[in-house]
Amino acid sequence: xxxxxxxxxxxxxxxxxxxxxxxxxxxxxxxxxxxxxxxxxxxxxxxxxxxxxxxxxxxxxxxxxxxxxxxxxxxxxxxxxxxxxxxxxxxxxxxxxxxxxxxxxxxxxxxxxxxxxxxxxxxxxxxxxxxxxxxxxxxxxxxxxxxxxxxxxxxxxxxxxxxxxxxxxxxxxxxxxxxxxxxxxxxxxxxxxxxxxxxxxxxxxxxxxxxxxxxxxxxxxxxxxxxxxxxxxxxxxxxxxxxxxxxxxxxxxxxxxxxxxxxxxxxxxxxxxxxxxxxxxxxxxxxxxxxxxxxxxxxxxxxxxxxxxxxxxxxxxxxxxxxxxxxxxxxxxxxxxxxxxxxxxxxxxxxxxxxxxxxxxxxxxxxxxxxxxxxxxxxxxxxxxxxxxxxxxxxxxxxxxxxxxxxxxxxxxxxxxxxxxxxxxxxxxxxxxxxxxxxxxxxxxxxxxxxxxxxxxxxxxxxxxxxxx
Amino acid sequence: xxxxxxxxxxxxxxxxxxxxxxxxxxxxxxxxxxxxxxxxxxxxxxxxxxxxxxxxxxxxxxxxxxxxxxxxxxxxxxxxxxxxxxxxxxxxxxxxxxxxxxxxxxxxxxxxxxxxxxxxxxxxxxxxxxxxxxxxxxxxxxxxxxxxxxxxxxxxxxxxxxxxxxxxxxxxxxxxxxxxxxxxxxxxxxxxxxxxxxxxx
Numbered sequence: 232x233x234x235x236x237x238x239x240x241x242x243x244x245x246x247x248x249x250x251x252x253x254x255x256x257x258x259x260x261x262x263x264x265x266x267x268x269x270x271x272x273x274x275x276x277x278x279x280x281x282x283x284x285x286x287x288x289x290x291x292x293x294x295x296x297x298x299x300x301x302x303x304x305x306x307x308x309x310x311x312x313x314x315x316x317x318x319x320x321x322x323x324x325x326x327x328x329x330x331x332x333x334x335x336x337x338x339x340x341x342x343x344x345x346x347x348x349x350x351x352x353x354x355x356x357x358x359x360x361x362x363x364x365x366x367x368x369x370x371x372x373x374x375x376x377x378x379x380x381x382x383x384x385x386x387x388x389x390x391x392x393x394x395x396x397x398x399x400x401x402x403x404x405x406x407x408x409x410x411x412x413x414x415x416x417x418x419x420x421x422x423x424x425x426x427x428x429x430x431x432x433x434x435x436x437x438x439x440x441x442x443x444x445x446x447x448x449x450x451x452x453x454x455x456x457x458x459x460x461x462x463x464x465x466x467x468x469x470x471x472x473x474x475x476x477x478x479x480x481x482x483x484x485x486x487x488x489x490x491x492x493x494x495x496x497x498x499x500x501x502x503x504x505x506x507x508x509x510x511x512x513x514x515x516x517x518x519x520x521x522x523x524x525x526x527x528x529x530x531x532x533x534x535x536x537x538x539x540x541x542x543x544x545x546x547x548x549x550x551x552x553x554x555x556x557x558x559x560x561x562x563x564x565x566x567x568x569x570x571x572x573x574x575x576x577x578x579x580x581x582x583x584x585x586x587x588x589x590x591x592x593x594x595x596x597x598x599x600x601x602x603x604x605x606x607x608x609x610x611x612x613x614x615x616x617x618x619x620x621x622x623x624x625x626x627x628x629x630x631x632x633x634x635x636x637x638x639x640x641x642x643x644x645x646x647x648x649x650x651x652x653x654x655x656x657x658x659x660x661x662x663x664x665x666x667x668x669x670x671x672x673x674x675x676x677x678x679x680x681x682x683x684x685x686x687x688x689x690x691x692x693x694x695x696x697x698x699x700x
Numbered sequence: 701x702x703x704x705x706x707x708x709x710x711x712x713x714x715x716x717x718x719x720x721x722x723x724x725x726x727x728x729x730x731x732x733x734x735x736x737x738x739x740x741x742x743x744x745x746x747x748x749x750x751x752x753x754x755x756x757x758x759x760x761x762x763x764x765x766x767x768x769x770x771x772x773x774x775x776x777x778x779x780x781x782x783x784x785x786x787x788x789x790x791x792x793x794x795x796x797x798x799x800x801x802x803x804x805x806x807x808x809x810x811x812x813x814x815x816x817x818x819x820x821x822x823x824x825x826x827x828x829x830x831x832x833x834x835x836x837x838x839x840x841x842x843x844x845x846x847x848x849x850x851x852x853x854x855x856x857x858x859x860x861x862x863x864x865x866x867x868x869x870x871x872x873x874x875x876x877x878x879x880x881x882x883x884x885x886x887x888x889x890x891x892x893x894x895x896x897x898x899x900x901x
Binding site: 252253255257259261271274279281296309311312314352355362375376377378379380387388392394427430431457460462483487488490491526547550551554642643644661663664665666669 | 716717718720722723726727728730732745750774776779780782783784787803804807809810813814864865868876880881883886887891894898899900901
């Protein structure tokens with residue numbers, strides 16, 4: 232009998248099994264990314280008297296706690312935050328791990344740095360103590376976020392006990408309307424399937440609209456898989472992937488490249504492979520999206536209105552919508568594009584790459600920001616590239632702040648916070664209550680939509696602005 | 701890790717879907733040392749106002765639910781960030797089991813690593829349990845891991861599923877790293893094979 236045709240996920244999973252025991256698989260981990268929040272795992276390792284099994288497979292960079300106003304660690308006024316940034320560089324030296332430190336131009340958000348350095352490759356298993364590790368699946372890797380205990384487990388054993396997840400394919404066919412971006416695709420998907428829509432599943436994104444995305448766009452889509460509850464998100468490697476990887480510092484070279492390429496080309500799901508669930512979305516139906524509530528599933532087209540909890544499909548969603556609208560101080564029936572915004576954040580592991588900044592700059596060029604607006608590039612290299620292209624000048628001329636790389640206002644751990652009661656249009660990934668600061672109200676949008684909000688001071692359909700750009 | 705076998709304790713209902721880990725423990729506390737305890741940070745911005753005073757409207761502050769060790773939540777409990785501090789906060793506050801129709805995947809795994817038992821029950825059973833706990837605030841619930849049963853205050857018994865591997869780890873309080881290191885030869889064999897097959901890594 233022929234073996235069953237396998238998915239991309241199946242092929243990677245099967246290759247990384249070490250042993251199986253009581254329904255759990257001991258899965259080998261090829262790459263482990265760490266950041267300044269990984270300190271607790273190093274402590275746990277020390278408490279047990281253990282060492283890193285594979286420091287050569289471990290790479291890190293400080294991102295959550297780094298200031299975005301300076302590259303000077305001594306300037307961090309909060310001693311606890313300073314200790315977090317210090318700890319990763321100290322642990323790197325002690326354990327022999329390659330870390331791109333705060334003064335290294337390659338420093339940045341770990342999910343921007345991994346692909347940028349060519350560390351993220353097709354067919355690898357990748358973990359990191361951060362839920363947005365799903366980002367790396369954009370290059371055809373199996374990548375997922377883990378907690379501190381599991382980080383410690385990977386450090387000590389280079390493996391993880393995992394139960395085989397189910398698979399889900401989300402197919403997006405057709406062509407996107409101009410002004411609609413990868414961020415709108417993933418927000419539309421989450422609005423459709425819900426914040427728990429993919430719980431227990433690994434998602435594979437497929438279809439012509441996904442194939443047409445650049446790697447930057449694919450990284451954005453896979454990044455927010457976790458916001459749909461997905462364990463991981465992945466996209467089959469193709470020529471776009473290989474062209475992106477070739478020549479990157481940690482990508483294979485010479486004969487090794489050819490060998491790797493032959494292996495990578497065999498990874499995509501077999502055409503008749505079966506998925507546990509299938510979802511389809513038509514690209515042409517997607518319009519620019521914005522969230523209005525406190526869960527990423529509270530997303531609507533910019534042309535839409537805030538929904539009425541009284542008309543929610545079930546009691547659970549009614550309760551969820553009511554508490555979201557109370558927190559957000561919004562009324563049912565309000566057109567989304569009438570919502571006034573107090574500030575704008577363009578950044579985060581979702582949308583801080585060069586393409587994101589180019590698109591935002593296109594909207595901003597020759598215009599003025601009506602409200603305080605920040606651009607926080609995803610890495611030192613993204614920042615340098617943007618400056619080489621003159622994008623920083625466009626943002627600064629419009630009154631934007633042009634800052635240093637880090638997670639910044641997506642999560643506010645470094646002190647970059649939205650004030651209580653303020654409303655922020657943000658290119659980040661989570662609109663949870665208090666996510667950007669206590670009492671802060673977040674509206675998730677694409678970088679282009681964030682730029683449009685900066686210009687008008689309200690949530691705004693970016694399409695006319697882009698058409699006139 | 702502390703063993704989990706059987707628990708008979710006050711249970712508190714939190715009937716909101718998508719309770720994310722940012723709500724369970726806000727990001728600004730994650731830099732605090734583990735040794736200092738996280739119980740005071742649990743649901744901080746829901747439990748306390750800006751001055752630090754308790755909000756009487758939040759369910760954990762109701763006298764009948766003080767001392768609760770079982771939390772009965774809603775769909776997608778613990779979604780969002782991978783911060784294990786969410787589990788530390790629940791644990792340090794005193795919780796030993798969380799019951800919900802579904803959980804965020806990473807939170808679910810993190811629970812097992814710290815001796816906190818997450819239990820998935822069908823949505824209608826969770827609803828019924830929440831209704832009982834709302835009608836009889838302070839009522840006790842029994843969680844028996846060996847028998848895989850939740851006994852409601854009414855005496856209704858709800859059976860739950862749990863991976864046998866995770867069940868054994870919790871029942872015996874096993875250290876997972878020590879267990880994995882007993883497979884060291886298998887891991888080393890995998891590494892030798894991979895070094896031959898994937899030479900570019």
